[in-house]
Amino acid sequence: MKSATKDNETPKILVCDDDAMVRILARECLEEAGMQVIEAEDGIAAIDLFFREKPDLVFLDVEMPGKNGFEVCEAIRASDLGASVPVLIATGSDDKESIDHGFNAGATQYKTKPVNWSLLSRDIRYMLRAAKAFTDLKLQEGRLRYLAYFDHLTDLPNRRSFNEQLRRNMINAANQGQRNGLIFIDIDHFKRINDSFGHERGDQLLRNIAVRLHDSMAKIAYIASDYTGNATEAQLSQLRLELARPGGDEFSILVTNVSNVDELTAIGRAVLEALIEPIALGTQNLVVTPSIGIAISPDHGEDPEVLLRNADAAMHAAKTDGRARIRVYDESLNRDAAERILLEAELREALLASDQLFMAYQPQIDTTTRRITGVEALVRWKHPSLGMISPAKFIPIAESSGLIIALGDAILQRVNDDALSAGEHLPNNIVISINLSPLQFSQSDFVEHLDRTLDTLDAKFKVELELTEGVIMSDAMSNKTKLEQLKALGFDLAIDDFGTGYSSLSYLRNFPIDTLKIDRSFIADLGSADGDGIVKAILGLCQALELRIVAEGVETAEQAQFLVDNGCTAIQGFYLEKPLTLDDLLAVVNRDYSDMLSGLAKSSDCS
DSSP, X not given: OOOOOOTTSOOEEEEEOSOHHHHHHHHHHHHHTTOEEEEESSHHHHHHHHHHHOXXXXXXXXXXXXXXXXXXXXHHHTSSTTSSOOEEEEESOOSHHHHHHHHHHTOSEEEESSOOHHHHHHHHHHHHHHHHHHHHHHHHHHHHHHHHHBOTTTOSBOHHHHHHXXXXXXXXXXXXXXXXXXXXXXXXXXXXXXHHHOHHHHHHHHHHHHHHHHXXXXXXXXXXXXXXXXXXXXXXXXXXXEEEEEETTEEEEEEXXXXXXXXXXXXXXXXXXXXXXXXXXTTEEEOOOEEEEEEETTTTOSSHHHHHHHHHHHHHHHHHTTSSOEEEOOTHHHHHHHHHHHHHHHHHHHHHXXXXXXXXXXXXXXXXXXXXXXXXXXXXXXXXXXXXEOHHHHHHHHHHHTTHHHHHHHHHHHHHHHHHHHGGGSOTTOEEEEEOXXXXXXXXXXXXXXXXXXXXXXXXXXXXXXXXXXXHHTTHHHHHHHHHHHHHTTOEEEEEEETSSOOOHHHHHHSOOOEEEEOHHHHHTBTBHHHHHHHHHHHHHHHHHTOEEEEOOOOSHHHHHHHHHTTOSEEOSTTTOOOBOHHHHHHHTTOOGGGTTTTOOOOOOOO
């Protein structure tokens, strides 16, 4: 579409008339008004000049050889170039039929001859201004439509556009007996990237992810279509994938004419594969993983709202399953969601109550002295009507709802109170380990708040704070400063679930770490060549760095034997003791566990 001329540019006018005197008068009138004039003496020449010269306005006589003015106007209007160019038709006929004929052909304005030359330039100027206003309005409408329907960051369809497309597709699918698939993609731990690198880098990462997903659509569609090996050519040609970014770190794919859930799952796996390669972000190469939820119509919803809700529920279930997972919707997810809402409300009440939340302490047995030298503080919830509720249920709810901050404060206060009440009944130098959530640790005033909450440092035992590798490395430089402040206040620091995250020697050497806790998954693999080798490597690393090491999840005498033989400092697990209430802990705190470790050779610790 040719845009109208700007006010400060010289407008170009095409004058088409077989009468030379008309052309001369028009030229004199228009050039005197500051316009550029080009002339054509017949209809065929007028059309040729229009496409070569691209004028801003066309002044046409009706009666011309070759093609008349109506035919020229129709030819101009039939092209994209001439769709919005003003056309002024002049004719000696002033009957209604002739005027209607002109406007039906696409004329902008109609003049009858003889032409009032003194007014022609004024009329044309007004037509040019009106054309410019119309063009500007169309451009503005286009911009507003883009803003309304497309995400400015990635140029992908936004939530509104995607939802409207989904609604149209589901109506068509219902009429044609087809099925639509919906895939929800959420980038795992994206907040860490924003917090660590800033929102500008986070936006850059989202753009890179969008480009990678967009470029992978053809390959992903092929993988999905060929998955079952029995798709017909017609089905292959009709399968269509439409990528969108509803917002935040979420992407979605609408799959039209999908055959079954297996095809959608294959697309999900292809998405995982597309994102597995590191993505450049400045000088960093980041590996991102998506959690993916899948729903298919009509099985999982016959209207868009239900299908969207169920795909979203499946995506959140994939996160709960451990992230970097694919989850297909099933009805149990709705029950789980209802239970989560109920438990969140009940947890809020429990935080205000004094008798529902309490601490249990799981002993850590020194492999040399065979006595308790540390305990891990574990929160427990005894609901008045539901009974004991597993931490595996309520801790994720606390994290996703933001209640983890209040829960963390409650844990710190209860540990503090328990330690003070136990007082002299606890052994000298016993270590009390407390797990910290990522949200707790990320609070700007966390160090000061912790110092105010815990006043147990004057007692004869130490408080050890447990953090995962991912939390520490989310913002390494800033967190190193925070860890050094905690050390200065007298806290010990432990890495929980070691081996499941970064496992970087550099941060173990440069950060003020006192203890490593081997993740229970590695202990469970003891007895296999790989399992034994991994644990030996971790124990050797601990000894070289002179770190205390605790093995979690020890459940058999054989596991304990291996750990003692290879120099592990302490053992924690159901084989020795389950988590105990404070009273039960005080009853066994001075116990000698040699009977549990009978036949196990004593070994020097690695600290």
